Amino acid sequence: MPLYPETEPYENGMLDVGDGNHVHWETCGSPDGKPAVVLHGGPGSGSTPYFRRLFDPAAYRIVLLDQRGSGRSTPHASHPDTDMRVNTTGQLITDLEELRRHLGIDRWLVWGVSFGSVLALRYAQTHPGVVSELVLTGVATGSDAEVELLTRGLGRIFPEAFERFRSGVPESERDGNLAAAYNRLLESPDPEVRERAARAWTDWETAVIPAPPRSVARYEDPVFRMGFARTVTHYWGNGHFLGEGASDGEVASGDGVILRDAHLLKGIPGTLVQGELDLGNLLGIVWRLHHAWPDSELELVGDTGHNAGAAGLAEAMVAATDRYARRRTPDDVRPTRRP
Numbered sequence: 001m002p003l004y005p006e007t008e009p010y011e012n013g014m015l016d017v018g019d020g021n022h023v024h025w026e027t028c029g030s031p032d033g034k035p036a037v038v039l040h041g042g043p044g045s046g047s048t049p050y051f052r053r054l055f056d057p058a059a060y061r062i063v064l065l066d067q068r069g070s071g072r073s074t075p076h077a078s079h080p081d082t083d084m085r086v087n088t089t090g091q092l093i094t095d096l097e098e099l100r101r102h103l104g105i106d107r108w109l110v111w112g113v114s115f116g117s118v119l120a121l122r123y124a125q126t127h128p129g130v131v132s133e134l135v136l137t138g139v140a141t142g143s144d145a146e147v148e149l150l151t152r153g154l155g156r157i158f159p160e161a162f163e164r165f166r167s168g169v170p171e172s173e174r175d176g177n178l179a180a181a182y183n184r185l186l187e188s189p190d191p192e193v194r195e196r197a198a199r200a201w202t203d204w205e206t207a208v209i210p211a212p213p214r215s216v217a218r219y220e221d222p223v224f225r226m227g228f229a230r231t232v233t234h235y236w237g238n239g240h241f242l243g244e245g246a247s248d249g250e251v252a253s254g255d256g257v258i259l260r261d262a263h264l265l266k267g268i269p270g271t272l273v274q275g276e277l278d279l280g281n282l283l284g285i286v287w288r289l290h291h292a293w294p295d296s297e298l299e300l301v302g303d304t305g306h307n308a309g310a311a312g313l314a315e316a317m318v319a320a321t322d323r324y325a326r327r328r329t330p331d332d333v334r335p336t337r338r339p
Contacts, residue, residue: 003318007029017091019091020083022074023095024066024073024074027061029061033057033062034132036061039112040067040116041114041115041117045228051064052064055111055321070228084231087234089119097127114308115142118258121265122242128267133327139285151177152178158207169182179237181237182201209306269295271320272297275305276300276301277304278306301316
């Protein structure tokens with residue numbers, strides 16, 4: 001299935017979600033179509049027009065938003081005065097619910113990439129009644145093991161890049177949580193310390209996650225680079241804040257919560273589209289999630305890695321959204337409520 005043609009938003013706005021934050025949102029496609037919300041990765045990457053093309057604009061009411069601190073949302077994480085203490089997974093989920101109610105939507109398909117899949121899964125686990133389906137790619141669950149793989153384990157595959165990355169933090173912190181160590185540097189009052197840390201972090205990202213030139217080029221934007229690095233390290237250095245609202249309170253750290261709570265996804269159809277060369281697969285996370293979630297289907301795409309823009313991944317995702325566009329439930333066909 002090819003990508004759908006470019007489409008422009010017919011509505012957009014800035015939603016006041018509290019804590020001094022305003023979240024940018026936009027809608028495109030059909031105002032009476034099946035609602036779908038797009039959750040970008042990073043965390044901190046922001047939305048792009050490309051995501052609109054994964055949905056039939058005649059069948060879907062497509063909602064894109066920039067999560068707190070990213071994209072066009074304010075305040076931006078690149079500004080040193082932005083309070084990151086009010087940017088957590090639990091607060092992002094609350095923002096989604098605020099936006100859903102603001103737009104008068106009862107239930108929506110949730111699409112997510114990379115960190116967006118972490119957010120989508122936890123959102124569906126904590127608010128299953130408002131999620132009609134899930135379509136996820138570059139699948140992650142936010143576990144400590146995944147962070148350890150991406151910040152240290154891949155050093156065995158990319159030793160030269162890893163040595164540069166590891167040497168970017170104080171020697172006393174090189175054997176600890178590297179994401180947390182970089183986050184401390186990115187919170188420094190010294191702008192030169194912050195800039196060196198942001199550059200070192202994004203250099204490591206480009207070394208271990210091959211991406212098209214357009215994606216790599218965004219790291220040359222100092223505003224994007226700083227906001228992205230600060231947000232990623234904030235989440236990765238704090239267990240993705242998944243301990244908030246754990247279903248039984250037994251895992252205070254939040255580690256392993258999403259896989260542990262996979263049973264809460266029962267009844268929600270889902271499609272997991274994963275590149276076979278995605279290095280996140282080294283832990284078997286997507287396979288374990290698929291087998292813990294009976295209502296999911298797993299589609300592996302050859303010769304592709306962690307890149308939602310890869311042709312094979314895009315085709316598989318369009319095929320999935322096309323299938324779900326035809327899956328109309330009584331709740332989906334009720335007239336859209338207007339705020």
